[in-house]
């Protein structure tokens with residue numbers, strides 16, 4: 549059987565998107581997802597996302613990491629899926645969708661900038677050398693010197709597989725401050741098991757962690773990621789963060805067919 553796929557990217561975090569409203573994709577085939585995401589034997593992507601029907605929202609998001617396993621929320625993937633839903637005619641400039649971490653609202657401008665509401669963050673754990681929080685996916689956030697030359701893959705893997713996070717592991721973000729409201733980050737992604745060019749839940753985690761640490765006064769933070777620029781805004785309230793929005797570009801790259 550032939551299945552259409554669409555490749556999208558959001559600040560260089562790239563995804564294979566499949567319209568699965570007719571149940572065409574075999575959802576438990578870990579090996580198939582892993583092969584499709586493989587950059588030498590497949591299409592190549594950091595993850596694969598299915599767009600499915602949902603009774604109470606515009607669509608449902610089902611996310612797989614490139615290791616072939618379903619995982620937690622993907623912020624850049626969610627933004628790409630909104631652009632995909634628009635191209636399919638499912639939405640116009642506004643969307644609601646359901647993902648593993650609950651309900652999301654989003655808007656998309658005519659030039660492809662997607663603003664995606666992320667889950668509220670109820671707890672920010674501040675430790676001596678790092679911050680941990682869940683923005684839909686778990687994130688370790690650590691300020692470092694010389695981010696440009698930092699060994700993200702090696703040091704990220706050591707933390708992801710280390711004693712702090714047990715079997716589930718965590719995504720790991722290394723950060724440096726650029727100005728009062730701007731930070732650069734590089735992310736080691738769980739499930740990709742490598743540095744990616746951008747991570748949306750990671751950028752969200754860094755923005756909130758920097759606010760919680762008092763590194764910025766601003767409730768709107770600019771994030772330089774390896775693949776571009778993102779903006780995260782939020783409202784702090786009694787130790788929590790609500791109205792959290794992740795904003796940035798989401799773009800179609802190419803489409804094709806796969807035989808399964």
Ligand SMILES: N[C@@H](CCC[C@H](N)C(=O)O)C(=O)O
Nearest residue numbers: 619622623624685747748749
């Ligand atoms: N790239 C994503 C994060 C995807 C999930 C992550 N790899 C995990 O399994 O925790 C993003 O843009 O948020």
